[in-house]
Amino acid sequence: MTTYDYIVIGTGSAGSVVAERLSASGRNSVLVLEAGGSDRRFHVQMPLGYAQCFTNPEVNWNFRTEPDPGLANRVSHWPRGKVLGGSSSINALVWIRGHRTDFDDWRAAGNVGWGYDDVLPAFKALEDNAAGADEWRAAGGPVRVSDITKFVHPLAMRFIEAGCELGLPRNLDFNGADQEGMGIYQQNISKGRRVSAARAYLHPASKRPNVRVETHAVATRILIEQGRAVGVDYLHKGKPASARARREVIISAGSINSPHLLQLSGIGPGRLLAETGIETLIANDNVGAHLQDHQSVNYAWRSRIPTLNRLLRPWWGKAYIGSRYLLTRTGPLAMSLNQGGGFLRTDPALTRPNMQIYFQASSTVPPRPGERAVREIDPWPGFAMGISNCRPKSRGEIRLASRDPLAAPRITANALSHDDDVAEMLEGVRFLRRMAATKAMAPFIVEEVRPGSSLQSNDELVADIRSRAGTVFHPVSTCRMAPDAADGVVSPRLKVHGVNGLRVIDASVFPNIISGNTNAAAMMIGWKGAEMILEDNA
Missing domain, CATH: 3.30.410.40 (Cholesterol Oxidase; domain 2)
Structure with a gap:
């Protein structure tokens, strides 16, 4: 079993940022696990290609919710990225940070260090704003934010x-x-190509000798010994594998898979775990609860x-815009x-x-x-x-459906409830x-x-x-941040309550949903989370 300083589970909007920042000094060895495969796919890199990724199982978890009374008992399709870059590789590219008061609300709830003034430097560090830098924006960062x-x-x-x-x-x-x-809307696009978290952060990091990225690696259980996370069991291309962490294990698997993995590992609602036959190591009813979505x-x-229908529907229109994109990286597909x-x-x-x-x-x-x-x-x-x-009051939950780690969790959205x-x-x-x-x-x-x-x-x-009506694909808060375990899953330092050496760093830790698209804020969480890890392990 190989040992690394850090293990990062998931390469989505937050995980890719975490992996890059932890490895940047060259002093830390980092193992990065991704359940999906490569993002070097035409329909991932082409901005409008996300329509072709919407149900593609090669890049998408294709989750389905329970029948939802608030949506006329319909079962909803919930796409989530199963590819390097996670959902940042298949989303609609709208770059919105959220309203400044959203983050002030986080801080007011006891999450010290998460007010707007606290998170603004992280947002600025991420971006290369096409319009340049000012009091609120920045230039020179890895994520190109373009004006269309x-x-x-x-x-x-x-x-x-x-x-x-x-x-x-x-x-x-x-x-x-x-x-x-x-x-x-500003969009994270550069020269006609998607700027995902993987393109901006993971790919540069993966070239370092202290970083190992394993694709088709599905985490199945966090290894916990004497109250400390020491590693992870996973399936690598279907075969059992394990790795150990000297310092920390970081779960960045997203708002569905992060609580699911915690529950598989014995951290979650005690009654649910007992019913599923999993030993309860840390009983916490907040794991998987408080699900919010737009x-x-x-x-x-x-x-x-004429509208884009004229070009997006007929064969000749598709041929025209396809040729234009291939030749110039412009047009509707860009x-x-x-x-x-x-x-x-x-x-x-x-x-x-x-x-x-x-x-x-x-x-x-x-x-x-x-x-x-x-x-x-x-x-x-x-x-x-x-x-x-912007800030729905309806709440759902993510719940383990089986002790089989490959079985999808139950998603109860409770939309418009x-x-x-x-x-x-x-x-x-x-x-x-x-x-x-x-x-x-x-x-x-x-x-x-x-x-x-x-x-x-x-x-x-x-x-x-x-x-x-349906989801805008912004699920958050299923491992929400709170000062103590009575109200949340992780501390304001993003440490899992009750377990040493284990953090969750992704959109699941949002104390409450923000106003607007969630990708930029998830990347900000990755930046600040990595900063906290480096500070705590200095």
Whole structure:
């Protein structure tokens, strides 16, 4: 059994950063385990290729939830990256940090060192902002953050004008002085290629002699001796293997797999572990609890002018944009479908935005229950606007389904189970319709296609939300950070309560969900977590 200073389990948004930072000095040996394979795939590197990764089992865990009463008893597809870079290799590339008060809330809950002023240096260390550095942004970091404004569809600019017509400010930088307003989303793309956590951090680290990266390596159990994590059992290409850690074991497997691995290792709800036949080493009901996620619903309109549907659906359109991308690394394939967006308050009395809005210059046919999750482009020119609630109050859980480490855990999302979340979504979809009726957008609309203008009452709109809404793929908080084990799984130093030498460093430790996309904040967690490890082991 080989021994390393550190073992990092998972190469996602946080894990790749952790591995790079721990190995940078050359003094520490680091073993990095990734359940999936290489990210050197065309559809991973091409920004819009994430649509082809949505259900591909070669790069995706393809989790499925339990039937959800809040979503009309539907079973939801939850893609999670099973590839170098994790979900940062298959996500939609929108670079949002979150609202500054989200992190101040973390600190106010007793998590010292996690306020906005504490995390801002880490955010700045990550990025190479195309617009340069200022009080809030930085240049020169590993993650290129690009401005796609000059490449967006003309309707994206009309979308921004519509929001401004309704009283929202124009916002040139959602990650700058203020988050509220309408603007074009920044994306972590460089020269037409995805800048995942693996590309920015893991690949440079893997060239070092003190780093070993093993792919197709599924962690099955943390080895704990006398209250200390000393290593990990795993399956490497299906064969049992083990490794030991002199200093620490770091779990960066994500909000689904991190609590699952803890439970497999005897750390979790005692009754659940006993029912599954696993010896309880540390009883903690918070492991796998407090699951939070953003839910979204899209409205689609038929457009009077051509949209990306014209290029994304027919063979000749695909051939054109494919050739353009291969030759110039530009065009629709070189950026995300989510071009424009914004953050708004549905109630002026609120002190911060409570809803996020998206614009896509295309529209897709929703899959029917039981059909594949990949969506087909509508055969007519269309565009879509979507809304999601920033800080949902609904809570779900991740629970061990079997002592078999290869069996998927049970995901109970409990989406839209809180009345306040439903009320916010209702206000959100009514705002979408007001957007469509503005002078900026109405001249370009033939009709509302989904859900259709015949639905008007609150009951009708809520029923539609429950029948069509779904995850925005931002699960967090299943190993949440809290000062003591009564409220969380890890300490503000990201150490697992009750176990020495074991940390969780990924989005599962968020004390509460943030306002906006979670990839940037997960990478920030990786940066700060590695910093803490190096400080504590100096």
